[in-house]
Amino acid sequence: MKKLMETGGMKRRVLIVDDEQINRELLGAIVSQSYETVYASNGEEAMNALSGDTSFSLILLDLLMPVMNGFEVIERCQADDRLRRVPIIVMTSEKSAEARSIRMGAVDFITKPYDVPEVILARCERIIEMSEDKSIISSTERDKVSGLYTRGYFFAYLQRLAEHIEAPMDALALDIDRFHLINELFGRQEGDSILKRTGELISELLCESDGIACRVESDVFFIFCKRRDDYEPVVAEIQARLREGSRSRNLRLRAGIYNFSDIDTSAEACFSRAKAACDRIRGRFGALTERYSRELHERTVFHERLIGDIHDAVKNRDLTVYYQPKYKILGDRPVLTSAEALVRWNHPELGFISPGDFIPLFEHNGLIREVDRFVWREAAAHIRRCRDRYGVTIPVSVNVSRVDIFDPELEDKLAEIIDDFSLSPADLMPEITESAYSDNADRLIEVVNRLRDKGFKIEMDDFGSGYSSLNMLTSIPIDVLKLDMQFIRNMLIDEKSMRLVELVIDIARYLEVPVVAEGVEEEAQLNALRDMGCDIVQGYYFSPPLPADRFDELLEKEYQK
Ligand code: C2E
Numbered sequence: 373m374k375k376l377m378e379t380g381g382m383k384r385r386v387l388i389v390d391d392e393q394i395n396r397e398l399l400g401a402i403v404s405q406s407y408e409t410v411y412a413s414n415g416e417e418a419m420n421a422l423s424g425d426t427s428f429s430l431i432l433l434d435l436l437m438p439v440m441n442g443f444e445v446i447e448r449c450q451a452d453d454r455l456r457r458v459p460i461i462v463m464t465s466e467k468s469a470e471a472r473s474i475r476m477g478a479v480d481f482i483t484k485p486y487d488v489p490e491v492i493l494a495r496c497e498r499i500i501e502m503s504e505d506k507s508i509i510s511s512t513e514r515d516k517v518s519g520l521y522t523r524g525y526f527f528a529y530l531q532r533l534a535e536h537i538e539a540p541m542d543a544l545a546l547d548i549d550r551f552h553l554i555n556e557l558f559g560r561q562e563g564d565s566i567l568k569r570t571g572e573l574i575s576e577l578l579c580e581s582d583g584i585a586c587r588v589e590s591d592v593f594f595i596f597c598k599r600r601d602d603y604e605p606v607v608a609e610i611q612a613r614l615r616e617g618s619r620s621r622n623l624r625l626r627a628g629i630y631n632f633s634d635i636d637t638s639a640e641a642c643f644s645r646a647k648a649a650c651d652r653i654r655g656r657f658g659a660l661t662e663r664y665s666r667e668l669h670e671r672t673v674f675h676e677r678l679i680g681d682i683h684d685a686v687k688n689r690d691l692t693v694y695y696q697p698k699y700k701i702l703g704d705r706p707v708l709t710s711a712e713a714l715v716r717w718n719h720p721e722l723g724f725i726s727p728g729d730f731i732p733l734f735e736h737n738g739l740i741r742e743v744d745r746f747v748w749r750e751a752a753a754h755i756r757r758c759r760d761r762y763g764v765t766i767p768v769s770v771n772v773s774r775v776d777i778f779d780p781e782l783e784d785k786l787a788e789i790i791d792d793f794s795l796s797p798a799d800l801m802p803e804i805t806e807s808a809y810s811d812n813a814d815r816l817i818e819v820v821n822r823l824r825d826k827g828f829k830i831e832m833d834d835f836g837s838g839y840s841s842l843n844m845l846t847s848i849p850i851d852v853l854k855l856d857m858q859f860i861r862n863m864l865i866d867e868k869s870m871r872l873v874e875l876v877i878d879i880a881r882y883l884e885v886p887v888v889a890e891g892v893e894e895e896a897q898l899n900a901l902r903d904m905g906c907d908i909v910q911g912y913y914f915s916p917p918l919p920a921d922r923f924d925e926l927l928e929k930e931y932q933k
Pocket residue numbers: 696713714715726727728731740743744747771772773833834890891892893910911912913916917
């Protein structure tokens with residue numbers, strides 16, 4: 373404790389500002405046990421004391437005072453580079469004033485009538501300690517880009533602020549949709565200026581009373597604000613004003629909301645629920661806000677269960693690989709030539725879980741790497757078995773998640789698997805979803821080139837679903853184009869989709885790259901695709917994904933013909 377109260381044999385100094393003598397005396401009696409005290413009876417006197425001497429370690433400040441009130445003192449200190457570092461504790465009996473002063477820059481409150489002296493002293497000590505940890509605090513208090521608080525500071529403030537606010541509050545998570553595209557299309561400077569503007573608009577429109585906000589990660593903001601019935605109009609206004617001042621006219625926001633007054637839930641958990649609600653409307657057109665709901669809660673619990681169980685699922689082989697055949701359709705009859713490996717999870721208690729439920733979840737937290745490595749190895753073992761049994765090599769394409777693209781061991785891992793089963797790299801085809809291109813084009817180009825140098829053939833999955841399909845074609849050398857299923861679904865209903873399929877097949881022909889159409893369910897689709905010159909077809913029309921033994925039966929039939 374001594375360390376806190378004395379520097380080089382000199383006591384630290386605390387400025388006590390209150391217009392009532394009795395308060396000054398009361399506080400002085402408490403604080404002077406440990407600190408040297410200086411007194412001022414109004415804001416002006418305080419500023420005079422501070423102007424000659426900035427070596428104060430703390431200011432204890434009353435708010436309502438004649439001549440110059442406490443708010444003005446806070447304002448002046450905040451405007452002064454040398455005084456800004458001196459922490460201010462506000463002494464007040466008025467709740468609304470507390471919140472306002474915190475927003476202005478005070479760090480804590482002591483409510484009148486005064487608490488137990490030990491508590492007051494302990495608070496002063498803690499605040500001084502915190503402020504002397506200057507290097508951390510001053511550099512991390514504000515996020516330079518948005519001007520809002522940083523995450524750490526936000527939660528530290530929140531803890532104090534929440535104790536003093538009685539009005540019902542909400543936790544909001546606000547996200548800019550596909551922000552990385554803004555950076556990509558218009559440059560980082562435009563991206564930064566949008567973040568700055570978002571920070572300003574949040575302060576103006578959501579934190580106007582009793583609220584604080586921070587930027588938690590690149591384009592995600594947390595806001596603690598007074599409850600509203602409907603956040604849609606205010607989020608719409610922020611969105612409209614952001615669009616007005618920017619080159620990205622289609623900029624879209626989404627916000628998730630959670631009731632902060634839920635006392636059983638920690639502040640961090642409240643915001644993580646708000647974020648979960650926010651993530652839920654990702655990609656849902658027209659939806660700007662979503663409240664965390666019971667259903668979402670159950671989903672979160674379900675997801676946590678999946679995360680907890682995946683490791684054992686791999687070990688216990690609850691995870692299996694299905695194979696969906698692909699047929700060459702341009703000859704006399706369709707011929708089974710290759711397959712796609714698709715993972716399946718049969719959970720001992722929850723039953724069959726759809727990849728749609730766990731793949732995006734595991735992509736989000738990186739666990740997909742474990743799943744993918746398992747699937748690649750299984751697929752390689754299966755290619756080997758087929759070759760040994762039937763004397764044919766059926767290349768299998770395996771999905772390579774966007775997360776794997778960032779895995780520095782990706783190429784080595786694939787090469788090792790190929791080696792272990794004495795296969796050639798062309799037998800195991802990495803299938804990469806087109807949207808990975810907009811995540812990080814440079815990285816994808818680099819990885820694709822490296823894989824191709826090693827002899828792998830790259831299949832571009834979901835082609836046409838992303839924003840940069842054509843861009844991508846000119847910058848990435850690929851070996852197979854897999855048309856997005858949506859086009860096939862719509863091609864017989866909608867002329868435009870039909871034209872697009874035709875166009876993609878033409879482009880692919882020009883690039884001398886075969887096209888796979890997936891999701892083909894009807895004969896009419898098959899015929900249309902054949903007429904356009906599409907090479908390969910995958911879909912329920914021929915076969916759904918099959919367990920390995922059923923796939924083998926198909927293969928046996930095919931090659932005994
Ligand atoms: P994808 O790679 O585009 O796989 C094609 C999906 O379409 C598969 O769904 C397949 O069962 C389904 N499908 C095939 N033919 C038809 C059809 O005629 N009609 C319809 N409606 N659907 C058809 P599945 O197996 O549910 O997988 C969904 C997605 O999950 C896959 O899309 C892929 O992105 C991902 N996925 C599956 N297995 C893996 C894996 O092992 N690793 C990774 N990273 N992702 C995987």
